[in-house]
Amino acid sequence: MSLNTSNTQSVKIVTADPGGLGLFGLAMVTFVASTQKLGWTTGLSFVVPWAIFLGAIAQLIACFNDFKHNNTFGATAFGAYGLFWLAVATSWLIKMGAFGPVLAANVDGAQLGVAFLGFLIFSVFMTIGAMETNKVLFIIFFLIDFLFIGLAADAFGFGHGWHVLAAWSELLIALFGFYGSAAATLNVHFGKPFLPVGKPFGIFK
Secondary structure (H helix, E strand, O other): OOOOOOOOOOOOOOOOOOHHHHHHHHHHHHHHHHHHHOOOOOOOOOOHHHHHHHHHHHHHHHHHHHHHOOOHHHHHHHHHHHHHHHHHHHHHHHHOOOOOHHHHHOOOHHHHHHHHHHHHHHHHHHHHHHOOOOHHHHHHHHHHHHHHHHHHHHHOOOOHHHHHHHHHHHHHHHHHHHHHHHHHHHHHHHOOOOOOOOOOOOOOO
């Protein structure tokens, strides 16, 4: 006599919320980069490592873990902006001649302007999504929209005022990013809304 038994086991892998790390990465790189745009610091050499390690790698780590959370919105946001900072850092290195004089001599700032327009389109529909997440995240995306408007207009040579708009928008992104990172970390750590982030608007959901 033989018995055929089949046992199915389900294994649940618990992954911590990566939002705090991702927002901290965004806050740090925009904080450092905004000081250069505002003229408080000079040069891009010491902005590049923050763009690569915080702007890019930290957000990409958050992206991969948000995919594990089945959080399409968070993963797409962190992934897109992480890759953005990697591309921007590479563009700066090309402009500074790190990859040789031939590439540096063929730089066309208008191409960056086109890229900024593309990210503006992305940020606008992500801003709509952020409306149904929380108000702090919505403010960050709203400011990112203005950042890309300023960056694109400045890259196309429409005047210094657009550079100033981008600079102040970037600084405000950093400040709200720090708050969002603190809220995402401490609210989970304390198991209660230690720092309020504001309820979703409730328009679309």
